[in-house]
Amino acid sequence: MAEEDRKRFLLSLAYDGRIFEGWQSQVGGNTVQDHLLKALKGVCPQIESVQGSGRTDAGVSAMAQRAHFDAPASARLDVGNWQKALNAHLPPQIRVMDCEQVDLDFHARFNATGKCYRYRLFEGAVLPPLQHGLVWQVRGKLDRDLLHEAAKLFAGRHDFRAFSANRGDGHDETRDAQRMIHSVEVLQSQQDPLVDLRFKGEGFLYKMVRFIVGSMVRCAQGKLDPAEIQRLLVGVDFSEKAPFCAPADGLMLEQVYYLGNKSMTSSSSPAISD
Amino acid sequence: MAEEDRKRFLLSLAYDGRIFEGWQSQVGGNTVQDHLLKALKGVCPQIESVQGSGRTDAGVSAMAQRAHFDAPASARLDVGNWQKALNAHLPPQIRVMDCEQVDLDFHARFNATGKCYRYRLFEGAVLPPLQHGLVWQVRGKLDRDLLHEAAKLFAGRHDFRAFSANRGDGHDETRDAQRMIHSVEVLQSQQDPLVDLRFKGEGFLYKMVRFIVGSMVRCAQGKLDPAEIQRLLVGVDFSEKAPFCAPADGLMLEQVYYLGNKSMTSSSSPAISD
Numbered sequence: 001m002a003e004e005d006r007k008r009f010l011l012s013l014a015y016d017g018r019i020f021e022g023w024q025s026q027v028g029g030n031t032v033q034d035h036l037l038k039a040l041k042g043v044c045p046q047i048e049s050v051q052g053s054g055r056t057d058a059g060v061s062a063m064a065q066r067a068h069f070d071a072p073a074s075a076r077l078d079v080g081n082w083q084k085a086l087n088a089h090l091p092p093q094i095r096v097m098d099c100e101q102v103d104l105d106f107h108a109r110f111n112a113t114g115k116c117y118r119y120r121l122f123e124g125a126v127l128p129p130l131q132h133g134l135v136w137q138v139r140g141k142l143d144r145d146l147l148h149e150a151a152k153l154f155a156g157r158h159d160f161r162a163f164s165a166n167r168g169d170g171h172d173e174t175r176d177a178q179r180m181i182h183s184v185e186v187l188q189s190q191q192d193p194l195v196d197l198r199f200k201g202e203g204f205l206y207k208m209v210r211f212i213v214g215s216m217v218r219c220a221q222g223k224l225d226p227a228e229i230q231r232l233l234v235g236v237d238f239s240e241k242a243p244f245c246a247p248a249d250g251l252m253l254e255q256v257y258y259l260g261n262k263s264m265t266s267s268s269s270p271a272i273s274d
Numbered sequence: 275m276a277e278e279d280r281k282r283f284l285l286s287l288a289y290d291g292r293i294f295e296g297w298q299s300q301v302g303g304n305t306v307q308d309h310l311l312k313a314l315k316g317v318c319p320q321i322e323s324v325q326g327s328g329r330t331d332a333g334v335s336a337m338a339q340r341a342h343f344d345a346p347a348s349a350r351l352d353v354g355n356w357q358k359a360l361n362a363h364l365p366p367q368i369r370v371m372d373c374e375q376v377d378l379d380f381h382a383r384f385n386a387t388g389k390c391y392r393y394r395l396f397e398g399a400v401l402p403p404l405q406h407g408l409v410w411q412v413r414g415k416l417d418r419d420l421l422h423e424a425a426k427l428f429a430g431r432h433d434f435r436a437f438s439a440n441r442g443d444g445h446d447e448t449r450d451a452q453r454m455i456h457s458v459e460v461l462q463s464q465q466d467p468l469v470d471l472r473f474k475g476e477g478f479l480y481k482m483v484r485f486i487v488g489s490m491v492r493c494a495q496g497k498l499d500p501a502e503i504q505r506l507l508v509g510v511d512f513s514e515k516a517p518f519c520a521p522a523d524g525l526m527l528e529q530v531y532y533l534g535n536k537s538m539t540s541s542s543s544p545a546i547s548d
Contacts, residue, residue: 016403061404083400092406126357129290130335130408132366 003104006070009082010108011036012098017061017248018133019093024055032056032094036067039089043082044075053108053256054115057207059248061134064097066256068108108256114182114202116255119213119246124193135194136213136250142195142220144186150219151184151197153229154212162232163212163242164205179203184212198254207245214244277378280344283356284382285310286372291335291522292407293367298329306330306368310341313363317356318349327382327530328389331481333522335408338371340530342382382530388456390529391473393487393520398467409468410487410524416469416494418460424493425458425471427503428486436506437486437516438479453477458486472528481519488518 015032025033033052040047050069056062071077077085079099086096122135123142161177181201188195197216199209215232218224224243232242289306299307307326314321327340345351351359353373360370396409397416435451455475462469471490473483489506492498498517506516 014403016406063402087400092401093403095400095403097400097402126361126369126371127366128337128371129288129367129369132290134404 005073006104007073007075008068008070008102008104008106009079010066010068010100010102010106011082011086011096013062013065013067014095014097015062015065016093017056017059017251020058022056022058022060023052023065032062032065033067035090035094036086039086040069042089043077043085044071046072046075051108053112055206056253057248057251059133060251060253062253064255065253066108066112066258068102068106070104111258112203112256113259114200114257115204115253116257117199117204117209118252118254119197119199119209120250120252121195121197121213121217122193123195133249136217136247138217138221140221142217143222144188144220146222146226147186147195147216147220149226150216150229151186153226153233154216155181155184157181158233159235160205160208160212160233162235162240163208163215165207165211165241165245167206177205179205179208209251210246210248211242211244213246213250215242217246218244279347280378281347281349282342282344282376282378282380283353284340284342284374284376284380285356285360285370287336287339287341288369288371289336289339290367291330291333291525294332296330296332296334297326297339306336306339307341309364309368310360313360314343316363317351317359318345320346320349325382327386329480330527331522331525333407334525334527336527338529339527340382340386340532342376342380344378385532386477386530387533388474388476388531389478389527390531391478391483392526392528393471393473393483394524394526395469395471395487395491396467397469407523410491410521412491412495414495416491417496418462418494420496420500421460421469421490421494423500424490424503425460427500427507428490429455429458431455432507433509434479434482434486434507436509436514437482437489439481439485439515439519441480451479453479453482483525484520484522485516485518487520487524489516491520492518 021028021031023032025031025037033050037050040050047069050067053066056065079101083096083099090096120135122131122137127135127137157178157180159177160179164177179201181199183200185198186195187198197213215224215229219226219229232240287306295302295305297306299305299311307324311324314324321343324341324343330336330339353375357370357373364370394409395416396405396411401409401411431452431454433451434453438451453475455473457474459472460469461472471487489498489503493500493503506514
């Protein structure tokens, strides 16, 4: 499509990660990107691709993953039409919560200035069925002081290569593994044995949040010395890896940040907290 | 088993109704009762049956369904052992949240003095994926005054045969369809487009809560006159039925009430609100 003949739209997507093989398109097709592209082509066969803000792994859910696509101007659908039409084509475990028209030079991934992830821990003895696959049930009570101490260690700019995995796709992220984490919050539910860890940062390496959570939990269980986290962060030996990666279950992509007001028009959907 | 050789245990069960064919055992076996009996026999092959407080339909979830079973005294498991052993045998979408030993003349169904059901409505435009199958998404904003007016009509002792369905198993409940509803609460979420309807009563006919909810929602949408509900409750013509049954999705069995302190010993599990 020539530039003058197309429009770019940015979607905000929520999905239940438990039943999909992650974001990234793959053979077999049961990924969020595959379902989304199929829905886009169902609405408008000329659409060629959809670009996410980044990948989420199998089992990881999202409240506001972002993705953009180009549609021919001739499609004549406004943002509200796109949202409704896509939701009619998508499985109910993937929902377009919002659609905005953006400039043609806007890019869901390259324009992202940061992300917010939540990781939910469950400290109770018996996991309620509706929480299955959405939390990590940890053994025993976590020491709050140690949890906060570990959280403080991760905040700031560090070389996180010890807290990441190789994607196995030939792309070596760890050549530039410096990342800024703006904040690590520890949020305690008042009535339930749930602890939310919330990470805001400019970007995250592959499995980085899960390696950090694994280390924080080990630390709060008294199985890992905070000094060891410190040591891995200053990178005495970059071939070393953090010893534990938390399961995908508890991870939720909550937000993707962009600079300024990129939105031209927007549909809106009331979201519910979960 | 002779009476002196057995012990009776009462379970409190939570389950995700979305993936089971209801409570009641049936050919094919994917019911909560079937999974539970299989788990019980897995722990102790001499166990013959398990008796629930009542049925829940396919798609209906529970926070605290109750069921009792008899085990040989020789099994020598305490309530905590039973809870752990059963949870190890059950699918994660069914959890034993509590186990108590009760007298041999206690019966999960016949001793129940009442039940509490919650029905969750969603008024938003786009249903978040994690709520799929757990709420009824209604069209448009419900009129709160009409919703409260309808709620008031149902509270009290009435003949509810117009608000029930025939089970189709030859047992005609409607010969005695008088039931007492102690309260109908309308609870509004502060931040989300959710409305919970909570029903406490001494007992409910087959699909009675769903027929009541269907009527309340129709009323709050301006599609059913409250006078029509009144007419069906006083029973001008008992062959008539309420016009609409709400889907199973939004229904949750929250509690089963028993008189007095039947518990001899009890295991306990912190529950989380959902």
